[in-house]
Amino acid sequence: MTFTPLTKTMLRIAVGITLAFIYIPLLIILLYSLNPSQVLGWPPEGFTLSWFPEAIKDDGAREALLNSLKVATVATAIALVLGTLAALAVSRHRFFGRDSVSFLVLIPIALPGIVTGIALNATFTQVMGIDLTLWTVIIAHATFCVVLVFNNAAARLRRMSTSLEDASADLGATPWTTFRRVTIPNMRSALVAGGLLAFALSFDEIVVTNFTIGAGEKTLPVWIFEVLFRPNQPGKVYAVAVIAILLSMIPVYIANRMTREESTTATGAGVAAPAIAEP
Template sequence: MELRRGTKIMFGVASVIVLMFIYIPLMVVALNSINGDASLTWPIRSVTLEWWVRAFHSQGALQAVSTSLEVAAAATVCALVLGTLCALALQRYEFFGKSAISLLVVLPIALPGIVTGIALNNAFTTMVGIRLSMFTLVVAHVTFCIVTVYNNAFARLGQLGEHAEEASSDLGAGVWDTFRLVTFPRIKSALFAGGLLAFALSFDEIVVTTFTAGQDITTLPIWIMNNMFRPHQAPIVAVVAVVMVLVSLIPLWISQRISAEDED
């Protein structure tokens, strides 16, 4: 379909406005991380790397980064296992309630974070009666990280079909051997991309984390929220935010490259 010149211009202007609305605030945060004034006055009168040095020597920030990495890694591993199993079950087998289960698997990513957080908090503290801890935080993150793995694996399994797996079974291979030798090599790139997305999603999550982490655990997003309005901490928070953006972008970029290569 050929678009008229006026329509192209209108779409182009709208795209530029949307991109500016998204990325100009990120540029402001990056500039604040080298602003020589601790109060972050504008326009910037001097440039300094002092805040970067302080950020990389801040024990609170470093501990928060370590905690976020641990939670994201644990949630990603659990999501890879559970998401793959769900995708295999729902793509390869027919059973009663299949559509309902598929909806329940992807529902956490569609629900508002605050609803998920409150529900999980009540489930942990009231229904199950366990103390909020690293365990409850990882479980909470798995509930929405599993969706990215499930969606990638389910779509890839649908593209591949069942012929190779059926041939493997006809040749005498069991379920595990068929998965290990036939299915997994063909979907591993999709699982890798889904795992990277899950890691990025978990690393910067704050709403669900606030309701399920407890008072003794501070992830990087929570550390940022706690220090944003403290005196002379704003520039350091800006540095941490820039690092956080970079850490989140890397797995997203790799995932996009893998998906593009698979399509080619």
């Protein structure tokens, strides 16, 4: 497609505005984290790096971050296993109610978090009578994380010719070997993309988390939400946020690299790389 110079200019402006909307608020967070003031306010009153050591030293923040990583990792792991298996079942086998299953699996992502939260809270505390812990948060997060993995995996399997799996069987491989050596490697980038989205979604989830987390335990979003509006140390919260931003760039970078490598080797099937803006 070719553009007229005018269209090109307008596209550039549109891209510029979009990027500005994404990154200016992040920049403001960075500025706030460098602001020595004890109260929240614009413009910053000076410059200090002292919030960062304080943030790192803060036990509450550290524990909350660790909890968030734990929850997101385990929920993503559960989602990867269940989502992949569900996608395989739906796209590689015919069974009664297959279409209903592929629809029902998608519902949790559309449900309002508050509904999921109430439903799971009632199920855990009243019906099952178990205490709310990080594990109940993990299970709650897994319900919507599964959808992301399932969606990505199922889309990939639909495009992947079954003759690859037939060829593997034809060459003597048992179904398990075929799954391990042919199916999974060809789904890899889709699983990376799905897993990454699941991780990100779990990492910043706050609504469902509030309803399913045990008393006294905190994930990072819960901690930030609680601490932010307390008087005294707003800079520390922003420093934590900046650290979270930096940490979250690592998996995005890895995923971007992995999917890019694969897109040069995968035939036909366009790789569903996560949409990652390159700053």
